[in-house]
Amino acid sequence: MLGRKLVLGFLLATVAFSGCAPQKEAGNKANVITVWHWMTDRQPAFRELAKRYAAKTGIQVNFELYAPSEEYSQKVRAAAQGVNLPDIFGILGEKKVFASFIKAGHVLNLNSYMTADNSKWLNRFFTKALAVNEFGPGNIYGVPQGYYGVPIDVMTIQMLYNKKLLKDLGAQPPETFQELLDIGKKIKAAKMQGLVSGWGEISFIDCFASNYAFNIMGKDKVLATIEGKVPYTDPDWIRVLSLFKEMQENGVLANGLVTMINKNAEQLFANGRAVFAFNGSWCVNVYKGMNPDLSYGAMLPPKASDKHPMVIWGGAGSSFMVNPRSGNKEIAVKFLEWLTDKEQQAYLSEATNNLPANKESVRSLSGVMEQFAAGIDDSTHPNVWGVSEFTPVIEALDKGIQSIIIGEKTPEQVATDVQKIKERELAKKR
Amino acid sequence: MRIKETLENYLFVLPAVTIFVIFYVIPFIWVFQLGMFDWDGILPTKIFVGLSNFKEILFDKVWWQSMGNAGYITLIALTFQNILAFLLAWACDREIRAKNFYRLIFFIPPVLSEVVVGLVWQWILDGNYGLLNYWLNGLGLHSLARNWLSDPQTALTAVAIVHSWKGFGWGFLIFLAGLQTIPRELYEAARVDGANAWQTFKNVTAPLMIPVAVIVAILTIIGTMQAFVLIIAMTRGGPAYHTEVPVLRILASMRGSSRFGYACAQGISFGVILMAVSFMQYKFSKKAKA
Numbered sequence: 001m002l003g004r005k006l007v008l009g010f011l012l013a014t015v016a017f018s019g020c021a022p023q024k025e026a027g028n029k030a031n032v033i034t035v036w037h038w039m040t041d042r043q044p045a046f047r048e049l050a051k052r053y054a055a056k057t058g059i060q061v062n063f064e065l066y067a068p069s070e071e072y073s074q075k076v077r078a079a080a081q082g083v084n085l086p087d088i089f090g091i092l093g094e095k096k097v098f099a100s101f102i103k104a105g106h107v108l109n110l111n112s113y114m115t116a117d118n119s120k121w122l123n124r125f126f127t128k129a130l131a132v133n134e135f136g137p138g139n140i141y142g143v144p145q146g147y148y149g150v151p152i153d154v155m156t157i158q159m160l161y162n163k164k165l166l167k168d169l170g171a172q173p174p175e176t177f178q179e180l181l182d183i184g185k186k187i188k189a190a191k192m193q194g195l196v197s198g199w200g201e202i203s204f205i206d207c208f209a210s211n212y213a214f215n216i217m218g219k220d221k222v223l224a225t226i227e228g229k230v231p232y233t234d235p236d237w238i239r240v241l242s243l244f245k246e247m248q249e250n251g252v253l254a255n256g257l258v259t260m261i262n263k264n265a266e267q268l269f270a271n272g273r274a275v276f277a278f279n280g281s282w283c284v285n286v287y288k289g290m291n292p293d294l295s296y297g298a299m300l301p302p303k304a305s306d307k308h309p310m311v312i313w314g315g316a317g318s319s320f321m322v323n324p325r326s327g328n329k330e331i332a333v334k335f336l337e338w339l340t341d342k343e344q345q346a347y348l349s350e351a352t353n354n355l356p357a358n359k360e361s362v363r364s365l366s367g368v369m370e371q372f373a374a375g376i377d378d379s380t381h382p383n384v385w386g387v388s389e390f391t392p393v394i395e396a397l398d399k400g401i402q403s404i405i406i407g408e409k410t411p412e413q414v415a416t417d418v419q420k421i422k423e424r425e426l427a428k429k430r
Numbered sequence: 431m432r433i434k435e436t437l438e439n440y441l442f443v444l445p446a447v448t449i450f451v452i453f454y455v456i457p458f459i460w461v462f463q464l465g466m467f468d469w470d471g472i473l474p475t476k477i478f479v480g481l482s483n484f485k486e487i488l489f490d491k492v493w494w495q496s497m498g499n500a501g502y503i504t505l506i507a508l509t510f511q512n513i514l515a516f517l518l519a520w521a522c523d524r525e526i527r528a529k530n531f532y533r534l535i536f537f538i539p540p541v542l543s544e545v546v547v548g549l550v551w552q553w554i555l556d557g558n559y560g561l562l563n564y565w566l567n568g569l570g571l572h573s574l575a576r577n578w579l580s581d582p583q584t585a586l587t588a589v590a591i592v593h594s595w596k597g598f599g600w601g602f603l604i605f606l607a608g609l610q611t612i613p614r615e616l617y618e619a620a621r622v623d624g625a626n627a628w629q630t631f632k633n634v635t636a637p638l639m640i641p642v643a644v645i646v647a648i649l650t651i652i653g654t655m656q657a658f659v660l661i662i663a664m665t666r667g668g669p670a671y672h673t674e675v676p677v678l679r680i681l682a683s684m685r686g687s688s689r690f691g692y693a694c695a696q697g698i699s700f701g702v703i704l705m706a707v708s709f710m711q712y713k714f715s716k717k718a719k720a
Contacts, residue, residue: 070685077471097688100472118695130686193558200666202686256557258669391687403670406582 015253033332034059034086036079038072039318040065041285045351050342051302056338059331082104091149094391095132097407099141100322102148108324111146113333121337122147128315128376129154129357133382140386148321148399150336151357153348155317156375156415157207159302160269160277160368163295165192173297177243177304183251187275188251195247196254196269197278198262199405205398207313208278211238212379214311223232228426232397232418241411243304244404249265251341252276258402270294281372282317285353298371300378314379317354393418458701465695470688483695493696496674497703503590503675504654512646516603520635522602533606540599548663551592555579555664579665582672589664589673593657600653601646608642609635632641635693644715648708655704676700 014298015414037046043065049303050061064086066072085106091098101107107214114122122130133149135141161173166183171188174180187194198204213222219237222232225237254260254274262279269277270290277283278301287294300310319389320339322332338344345361348354355373382388400414409417465483467476487493518536522529539547554561557577566575578588612635620630657678661667667674667682674694684693 060703073685080472093688097470100470100688104473106472200668254558256577259580259585259665261666268558369478395682395686399668399670406580406669408582408670 006254009066025364030328031058031331032062033088035063035088035232035320035337036066036072036076036086037063037090037318037320038065038067038069038211039090039281040067041289042348042352042354045348048351049339049347052344053338059335061335072120080104083325085323085325087323087328087332088320089323090320094388095430096141096388098148098383099139099143100133100145102135103141105324106320107148107323108329108333109144109146109148110150110322110333111231113337114147118272121340124340124342124360125151126357126359126360126376127380128153128379128384130316132316132331132381133319136386140388149316149319150321150340151316151319152340152345153317153352153354153357154315154376155281155355156312156314156372156379157204157280158298158300158312158372158375159195160279160283160298161274162269162272163297165272165275173299174302177302180252180302181246183275184247184250184252185375191218192252193268194252195264195276196257196260196274198260198265199257199402200259200261202395202398204278205401206394207299209240209244210382210396210403211310212243213237213310215301215303215308216240216305219311219380223385226385226389228422232422233373233412238411238415239304241401241404244401245411248405248407253405258405266290269296270319280317281355281369281375284372288353296368298368298375300375310378311380312375312378313381314376315381315384316357325359355388390422392425393422396421434646451581453458457673458698461694462688462698464691467691468689471684471690471693472688476691479691483692484699486692487695487699492639492671492674495671496676496679499586499671499673500655500675502586503593503657504651505593506587506590507597507650507654508647510591511598512601512643512650514594515598515646516605516639516643518598519602519605519609522606531545536602537599538595542596544596544659545663547592547596547659551595552664554580555588555592557581580669585665585669585672587660593654593660597650597653601650604642604646604649605639608639612638640715644712647715648711651707651711652704655700696698 035046037043039046043063046063050063060098066075072090076085076091079089080101091101091107098107102109111412128352129151130147131150132145135143135145137145139145158257166173169183169186169192171186174183179257184194199208199210206427210222213225213236216239217234221230221234221236225232225234231237232275244253254268265274265277266283266286267277267290268274268286269279277296281298287296300312303310320336322329322336326332341388342360344356345356345358347363349356353369355365355369355376362373396418397414400409400418404408404411436493437583464476466478466480468479468483469476475555519531522532522536526532553559555578557563557575557580560578562576562578576584578584616634617640618632621632625633627642655675656677658675658681661673661678665673680693680696680700683689683696
């Protein structure tokens, strides 16, 4: 009796724990490539391209969608720890995270592929699309020089305005910050909603503040702040923080903006309930799905200073990386080369209303898309600055801006708080 | 023979002990171990930092603010949620019409997805187009209408009330089960002795419900202190840090800052605090019962 129980127990344990065994390494199936991504809106287009590729080469490409992006990021990290990454995947987040993946041996250096045949592959792309995937010589992350990702599209984050609502207010798209404040007063008087955006999420508020920091103090001073050479209590930073207070006081910002997620902001703007939005170029597809009749335009955030140009965030929107441990890494690279070819890029751009990474695929873009594309020239991205701010400092700055908007703290108080955290982080690093 | 019987008894508990050790004890030790390293969760190398992550927690203002917020939500849950749960259970324990229907209705909120509940309540409490403000304005109470989730004065309370609404069904169910175990003869005896409703409640119902109330309170504390899905769906911890809770901070350390070691230290510290609170409550209730 006892023996039977033991055997039964052993069998049950074997069955139960067999699920805990590590998965097989990626790329064990010949002629089958697995791609992990988070882009819900692009899945149908990816599937169509996979069909075309299978018809052309006989190689099957499985696009596996894991959304939302936060969950996707977690999945990729867990897979990296378990050495279970697929043949192709994307990495979301700051450049230091990307660097860690590379240093842990999870990302293939594509330098030799990109530069082969007189850099034929490399030359297809917009320079800014490549920049976020490039690690230059002597970079601060200690990553060997090279290109580690393949951009599949480019994006810019800009301000959008509802043409009808702006006309109803008797206003034109603002060119200066003062004009924006004046429109804000009209918005307030008309009891309308002003600017909507995902300011409940860190990245959008950070992006907006960074745009004005570049405009007010210029790139060098922004980077010097990140390096710890200029304090956040500098008058220029206080001026940047004061802009949020002025926007709030003058009715530019929509109610509830501090806890708004971008999906809600997109709904409000698409339904014609907000005059302005602050969003990325991917929104064209989103708005089209929500309200195809929406009439809107894109513009750079209005300048608060003439000292320096307004610089927005832009560059590679999404990139794919190849797993060097994959048995299919060579065919994975070939697939990405095909995916970023002129024809496929044009299809992706048309099907998903995104800006292509391949500059030869930019043919006739619609009005708003053209405005977003034009913004590429004025764009930058934290991932190409060569220095990176401590995450607790970014969080303190963004949460501090929320405090300014809700009238809880003054710009000076927030600047002092952020500087304290900056000094704490610098001390830890030393 | 006796050894065989003992071994057989151990064999019966072995699966449970094995599962407990594999899924609770070993991960706890690993997490504690990771809490002593500086690690971003990706690199194969980890830097040993001893107890400095734990020390850092002591001076992390946002962490303690999040603990305070969770404490406030827990306080609302312990009082408003559990009193509501008890009163409804008490009402349903009596001979009222359609009591089974009420039992079903009261248990709907707990079985709903937290994300769905969060999004629905976010829409109800929305400052611009929310149902609550619509009703308040309709009743002429314009001064009460506000951005419930963006106003630092109301955000945390709003989240706490929604959490209580979502969770009271569990307490209701346990209280109801507890009330039904009280022998009816005791009520009969109290009635024969001339006790009024309050005296019956005070001398019969309340003392016999203390163990049940303790269980509900412990479950409420543990469940509420760990709440985060509802908060992500409603406010994402904002405005500023006004609705931040410990689990959101752990996630922020892990995902946002890529500080796995610190996140593990936060997790361990949080677990220890929860265990201590539950233990204290257990001791207190034993004393009260005695």
